Amino acid sequence: MKYSIPDSVLLKAASEYGTPLWIYDRATIERAVKDVQVFDTVRFAQKACPNLSVVSLIRKLGCVVDAVSAGEIVRALKAGFKGGQQKGKVPEIVYTADIFDRDALELVKKYDIAVNVGSPDMIQQLADFGVKSELTIRVNPGFGHGHSRKTNTGGDLSKHGIWHEQIKDCIKLAQSNGMWITGLHMHIGSGTDFEHLAQVCDAMVDASRHLGSHLRTISAGGGLPIPYHEEEKGNRIDVKAYYDLWDNARKRIQQSIGHDVHLEVEPGRYLVAxxxxxxxxxxxxxxxxxxxxxxxxxxxxxxxxxxxxxxxxxxxxxxxxxxxxxxxxxxxxxxxxxxxxxxxxxxxxxxxxxxxxxxxxxxxxxxxxxxxxxxxxxxxxxxxxxxxxxxxxxxxxxxxxxxxxxxxxxxxxxxxxxx
Incomplete structure (x- = not known):
């Protein structure tokens, strides 16, 4: 098995820092980031590797960041990302989760962190805490996919996201509290194949019809696989083909609502594994x-x-x-x-x-x-x-x-x- 770090360096590092020891190769991260920058925005799912130097490097490479906990908001801020939401600008930090704990709510309010809502209750909790902002919602389209049952994040046995039949109710709840839903996010598992991905894209187009002209952003989520087996190394995922499927969905949505829609991707594994x-x-x-x-x-x-x-x-x-x-x-x-x-x-x-x-x-x-x-x-x-x-x-x-x-x-x- 070949790797990008010389044996002499591995031996020296083990001698100097002891074992077990983690080593990240900067050049490999840089290549992976460049691969996916065909998308309008690359939002790093920092849960994959929250080391501050890694998160900071990815920021310097032009990415923004996703946070799934209060601690990840703090890490993102420490790594140099900023809170705040400005119309027409991509938020540097987005909080994506299925619940708010009190620490997360306080940080969202204090630093004006954008929120990607995973449960209807979160909308009312935001309003009750005195936060009124534009929202995105993570949609569970009713099906999922993954290399393991534990990585399948869609369907009725998954806790993740807002059930697709509840989108209208969430829109009404947000509007009744002076908030607008302007973005849709869909991530339903790791290990994506293109036949399955086409179904996800269709589900995104269907979900977009509920938001109409208010929609400004769609997120393809993450799940881009990497080849763990040596024999798979020559058959990597075609990122351009992956993008083209999502871009086609974006164009269908734009044709329907009459204005441009921003397209994000949210890789974690692909950037650092x-x-x-x-x-x-x-x-x-x-x-x-x-x-x-x-x-x-x-x-x-x-x-x-x-x-x-x-x-x-x-x-x-x-x-x-x-x-x-x-x-x-x-x-x-x-x-x-x-x-x-x-x-x-x-x-x-x-x-x-x-x-x-x-x-x-x-x-x-x-x-x-x-x-x-x-x-x-x-x-x-x-x-x-x-x-x-x-x-x-x-x-x-x-x-x-x-x-x-x-x-x-x-x-x-x-x-x-x-x-």
């Missing part, structure tokens, strides 16, 4: 019956996707001593956690599988590829493990962008009470 590597050290090599196990110092507390979704990540091995790795073995790759599910080579449903890998030894580095999206972002302190350090490979150098959590930081919010 391929830039990210999780570097771990092999700490044990052992036989369990007929199976060989490589046990790492990284677990699902670092990268949860294989355990959560059965997701595939390509794997490389780098010899710590520089020896040639010419022999291959079938191995299970697992982590250190006190959990049987802490396995990186598993399929959806928890089925453990082996992977053909170089014959390795304790001390060698094992690299999990395409881990920039929903990697560090979904890390946890389970088993009281510390968050790994994050770095960026930029202009031939490794720069630290988030320090490894200390034991003191791990414990700093705990309190022992008298019992």
């Amino acid at each position: 391929e830039s990210g590597y999780l570097v771990a050290e092999i700490r044990a090599v052992k036989k369990q019956g007929s199976n060989l196990f490589y046990l790492l110092d990284a677990g699902f507390t670092d990268l949860v996707r294989p355990s959560f979704y059965g997701s595939y990540h390509a794997i490389s091995v780098v010899a710590r001593d520089g020896r040639e790795l010419n022999e291959t073995v079938d191995a299970v790759v697992a982590g250190p956690l006190c959990e049987s599910g802490d396995v990186f080579t598993q399929e959806e449903g928890g089925f453990v599988v082996t992977r053909k890998l170089p014959k390795a030894q304790v001390g060698d580095l094992l690299i999990l590829h395409d881990a920039g999206a929903y990697g560090a972002a979904m890390s946890s302190n389970y088993n009281s493990r510390r968050y790994a350090a994050e770095t960026m490979y930029t202009k031939g150098e490794i720069k630290l962008v988030r320090e490894r959590q200390t034991f003191e930081q791990l414990l700093q919010n705990d309190r022992i009470i008298e019992l």
Whole structure:
């Protein structure tokens, strides 16, 4: 498996910052952003990778940002995005969620953050909190799609978005509170194919008829896939064809309402997944019956996707001593956690599988590829493990962008009470 960072750099970074370690390749992010800038606006779904240096880089590349929590609003502001809504200008931050908690409501009001509403109740809650602004609504068209049941965000078993039959009621509710709905958003799952995408575009055109001439913006949402398997690398999604389907929908809407409509896309995974590597050290090599196990110092507390979704990540091995790795073995790759599910080579449903890998030894580095999206972002302190350090490979150098959590930081919010 090839990657964009030299082995010598990986070895040096692991030696300097320890393992497990995250590395993001700046050039890969820049290429991905350029791919999707055929759209009028690229709005980064920062939940995929909220590291401040990554979010700031994407801002400098001309993108705006989506926030799905109060904390993400704070991160966006810290990374240099500004609140505020001006007629005719694209808001730099949009809050997209299915609920407001009180922190989010307060920040939306304080910084005049644009809101993409995911539940009808949110409209009245905004009004009751003294906020009156133009809104966009996230529509659930009644169907969905995704590479896993856990990534399907449409249909009647999904919590996301406003049910398509309730759009009229939301328009009335907004207008009764002095607000107008001027945008539509539709994101219904990751792993899009074009036949399915055409149905989504048709659903957007249907939904637009409820807003008529008030409509000014449509968002294609996210879900653009990346090729996780090596054999898929030569068959990447055709971003231009993806755009053309949405542009055609936009033109149909414009013809109907008689004025221009702005077209946004909201990628997360596509912009950062391929830039990210999780570097771990092999700490044990052992036989369990007929199976060989490589046990790492990284677990699902670092990268949860294989355990959560059965997701595939390509794997490389780098010899710590520089020896040639010419022999291959079938191995299970697992982590250190006190959990049987802490396995990186598993399929959806928890089925453990082996992977053909170089014959390795304790001390060698094992690299999990395409881990920039929903990697560090979904890390946890389970088993009281510390968050790994994050770095960026930029202009031939490794720069630290988030320090490894200390034991003191791990414990700093705990309190022992008298019992």
